[in-house]
Amino acid sequence: xxxxxxxxxxxxxxxxxxxxxxxxxxxxQATTMFWYRQFPKQSLMLMATSNEGSKATYEQGVEKDKFLxxxxxxxxxxxxxxxxxxxxxxxxxxxxxxxxxxHTDTQYFGPGTRLTVL
Amino acid sequence: xxxxxxxxxxxxLSEEAFLTINCTYTATGYPSLFWYVQYPGEGLxxxxxxxxxxxxxxNKGFEATYRKETTSFHLEKGSVQVSxxxxxxxxxxxxxxxxxxxxxxxQVVVIP
Numbered sequence: 001x002x003x004x005x006x007x008x009x010x011x012x013x014x015x016x017x018x019x020x021x022x023x024x025x026x027x028x029q030a031t032t033m034f035w036y037r038q039f040p041k042q043s044l045m046l047m048a049t050s051n052e053g054s055k056a057t058y059e060q061g062v063e064k065d066k067f068l069x070x071x072x073x074x075x076x077x078x079x080x081x082x083x084x085x086x087x088x089x090x091x092x093x094x095x096x097x098x099x100x101x102x103h104t105d106t107q108y109f110g111p112g113t114r115l116t117v118l
Numbered sequence: 119x120x121x122x123x124x125x126x127x128x129x130x131l132s133e134e135a136f137l138t139i140n141c142t143y144t145a146t147g148y149p150s151l152f153w154y155v156q157y158p159g160e161g162l163x164x165x166x167x168x169x170x171x172x173x174x175x176x177n178k179g180f181e182a183t184y185r186k187e188t189t190s191f192h193l194e195k196g197s198v199q200v201s202x203x204x205x206x207x208x209x210x211x212x213x214x215x216x217x218x219x220x221x222x223x224x225q226v227v228v229i230p
Contacts, residue, residue, distance in 0.1 A: 004161060036220075041222065043207075043223070044162075049217065106164045107164075
């Protein structure tokens with residue numbers, strides 16, 4: 001089946017630094033990727049929708065200048081948490097959707113990245 | 119807005135027991151409904167889905183029926199195995215909208 005990877009799987013950084021998380025579709029091309037954030041014992045919350053070659057669409061309440069998303073190719077989207085602070089500590093998950101599929105079709109999820117900001 | 123509610127708390131049960139995880143939703147229009155499963159250390163995987171009222175999704179012995187009258191999509195399995203231990207998420211999206219709304223998830227632990 002379709003595989004989505006994320007790198008790194010976990011990262012610890014100091015407050016004020018920036019962290020980049022990569023999301024790759026390994027065996028299919030993904031025109032659309034999604035970034036989610038999950039707090040402990042909470043739902044996955046959609047942060048933004050990333051379309052290849054265009055600007056990401058952010059959900060209400062998500063700071064686009066803080067969470068920079070780049071979808072430069074059909075197999076790679078990156079999320080950069082800029083000037084990270086402890087409240088940004090969370091589990092970040094990406095998903096990817098193959099082109100031409102409908103809203104009922106599967107989003108393929110990555111295993112997630114655990115970010116801890118000290 | 120659209121939302122999904124799952125029953126509170128982890129679920130612990132013995133092997134071969136019957137599993138039910140409740141899921142109710144709030145949405146305008148006619149959403150599609152999904153159950154995703156996350157095994158330890160892995161990404162979410164689609165377990166089953168239903169796209170219209172009275173549809174039954176099924177996979178790997180799991181079933182869920184889209185009940186519009188009760189706005190529910192409860193997940194059931196007749197005889198669980200230790201390998202079913204995972205976190206299960208209920209989710210929906212609305213027609214023409216790729217954005218998924220998830221429930222909080224339920225940790226299921228099956229004891230031998």
